[in-house]
Amino acid sequence: MPTFDRRNRRDLDQLVEEYITTNNINRRQFLQRATAAGLSISGAMALLQACGGGGGGTPAKVTSIDALNVWSGSEADIYNSINAAFTKKTGIKVNVESTRDVIGVLNTRIRANNPPDVSGMPTSALFQKFASQGKLLQLDTFFDMTAYRQSYSQTWINLGSVNGKLYAVFPKASSKATVWYNPKQFTANGYAIPDTWDALIALSDKIASSGKYPWTMGVESGAASGWSGADWIDMIYLNLNGLDMSNKWVNHKIPWTDPSVKNAFQMYGQIVNGKHYIQGAPQSILATNFMPATYLPFESPPKAYMYFLGDFAKGFIKAQFPNLTPGTDYNFFQFPTINPQFKGAVVGGPDIFAAFKDNDGVREYMKFMASTEAQAYWVKGGAGSSVNKSLDPSTYSDDVARAAAKLLQDAPIFSPNQDDSMPAAMEPAYWKGILSYIQKPGDLDSILSTLESTAMSVYTS
16 A cells, blocks of 8 residues: 555545545545545555445455444343344344444444444434435345335335435334224224224214213323323324425424414314313323323223323233233224325334445345344334234234234335434423423413424524
8 A cells, every 4th residue: 555645645534534424426436536545446445345335346244243222121132132143144243332322322433433333223313314414325235125125115115215225224113003992892882993083083072971081191201201192293293294294394394383283282182181081181191101091991990991002002001911812802993094195194113223334244234134034033022013014924922913013014104203303302392392281272372382482493503
């Protein structure tokens, strides 16, 4: 390798930084400009490989890769089992770093030009930012995309893509489009499962007029109190306005005072403030934790008949009532249609995984994480659903779990939770606004104005 003077070294550093930051040059251009700056062909190739490349060419061979993620507890145990299976299959070791502050760690490491090989992405906004900056490995350059399209619907391919190029896979996901109920009680009382919002309100009124409480609700969750209320509004907003408007709301392209946002809050208010809908409302809603609120429809006799919470509520029910049979004693129906144009839209929590470097270990690992072999571990461990349609349905523990997975796999429209996709300072403000609305629904205009003031500060900082 030739000796560089300071000018050439500075030019080369600038070149590499430009490539890493923008990825606007192809491999040939990179090599031409690198050698012009005084680097040998082999040196330029090594730098290109270190920068992650574009996924083309022959990747470097490695014996280990490092992975950054947020999983802990039982999820970490499952993830470690997946990595052990990968190592057994490929001989490539996975060095894991787990942190609750993935955003902070990633930003720090990328600024230091030391990203991990692969990483979980805690928000879709972070994933899209890195992909648009050219920092992520393009997967569709080495994935078998014909097979991938057979396993994943276009909805999920789109979610993992930026500018039409695939950058992310989804090891598992959860759905927030589930309304939990007791099938035996519905049958005994002659209640029909509602498939539209109007039918849902009509059923609620019918139950309330008989002196029973149609709903249970709890939004208490310590410092995160209000998030389960955000799930309601997020689902309502997506089903009412569609994905484009939802993304505009998330990215503050429309104000919080927009009629579409106000309408979503008011529709949530139909449940919160419904006459005889929730026992002890509104104070009971604010004081009740989201987990024990799950139990009321399944007590004997039931204290409520419906509960809206993500598909993970099944675990709460199973733990509290181990003798109940899924599908017979407890089940869910899909969040009802509000706008027929967006029928079947689902809000949920996808686990996003992407790669920053290009080598044979990373390529094999990303393909493995997208496979049914790896995703079966999550499903068998009860840690989430797979959006891979090729996973054998018998992998799921019961019909309820299978139905929850199918709801995700077949969703014509999917959005990660809007509150989770907002900037870090906006999300708790949103939750706080929900708590204020539950307590004083008449203050909605003031609440939305306060949220808009917060957004004006957060999105411009």
